[in-house]
Amino acid sequence: MARMRTKRNIPARMDRCHERWFDAPLLNKGNWRTACGFAEDVPIWLEIGCGKGKFCAEMALRHPEVLYIAMERDASVTLAAIEKAHELEIPNLFFIRGDANMIENYFAENEVDRIFLNFSDPWTRQNKPKRRLTYRDFLAKYKVMMKQGGAIEFKTDNDDLFDFSLVEFEETGFTLDQLTRDLHNSEWNDMNIRTEFEQKFADQGIPIKRVVASC
Numbered sequence: 001m002a003r004m005r006t007k008r009n010i011p012a013r014m015d016r017c018h019e020r021w022f023d024a025p026l027l028n029k030g031n032w033r034t035a036c037g038f039a040e041d042v043p044i045w046l047e048i049g050c051g052k053g054k055f056c057a058e059m060a061l062r063h064p065e066v067l068y069i070a071m072e073r074d075a076s077v078t079l080a081a082i083e084k085a086h087e088l089e090i091p092n093l094f095f096i097r098g099d100a101n102m103i104e105n106y107f108a109e110n111e112v113d114r115i116f117l118n119f120s121d122p123w124t125r126q127n128k129p130k131r132r133l134t135y136r137d138f139l140a141k142y143k144v145m146m147k148q149g150g151a152i153e154f155k156t157d158n159d160d161l162f163d164f165s166l167v168e169f170e171e172t173g174f175t176l177d178q179l180t181r182d183l184h185n186s187e188w189n190d191m192n193i194r195t196e197f198e199q200k201f202a203d204q205g206i207p208i209k210r211v212v213a214s215c
């Protein structure tokens with residue numbers, strides 16, 4: 001039987017990248033630009049549940065004009081991405097260890113310009129829709145954090161989660177745009193960056209759903 005590889009020295013490895021990531025995000029609520037060394041007019045883009053971090057690294061490199069903050073509740077999943085961002089010295093990419101359930105404690109009103117939710121856990125089998133990151137209580141919190149005219153970009157492989165999310169977005173007063181149930185064969189494919197999960201689902205032939213919800 002193959003042995004599970006464990007990640008060693010997580011605290012020491014995290015410590016080496018301490019300028020790159022924040023373990024106590026509530027300390028920077030309302031102060032993220034200054035905390036990361038950016039001017040007050042720089043847009044903040046926030047990814048929630050960034051996983052292994054391919055998407056955030058490519059987005060930050062593609063958009064040097066924004067401060068990109070990638071949030072993940074399991075820091076060990078993101079460790080390699082944090083180390084890569086540190087080695088490559090990607091200047092506008094920072095990571096926070098945090099849980100979306102506490103998000104109102106991390107970001108102040110109108111602090112964030114754009115939010116990315118990529119392949120969020122569907123909670124379908126367990127039938128716990130209130131845990132979905134697109135449940136209306138989460139959307140209401142994101143709305144407070146976001147500037148007027150801000151948007152959430154949402155991608156998923158899961159039809160149930162997608163249909164559920166469209167209703168939740170509309171019920172929370174978001175306007176839907178760029179809606180597709182087959183992103184990789186749509187007009188938006190060229191600008192799309194695939195996440196790790198997205199590639200896995202695409203390899204299985206599962207169409208990717210995407211929508212941009214503006215407030």
Ligand SMILES: C[S@@+](CC[C@H](N)C(=O)[O-])C[C@H]1O[C@@H](n2cnc3c(N)ncnc32)[C@H](O)[C@@H]1O
Nearest residue numbers: 049050051072073074099100118119195196197
């Ligand atoms: C299915 S994975 C998708 C990872 C990545 N976005 C991708 O597309 O490859 C979902 C990720 O969201 C994280 N996550 C789930 N619930 C979260 C929450 N409440 N707050 C922060 N991260 C969360 C999980 O730890 C996991 O890394």
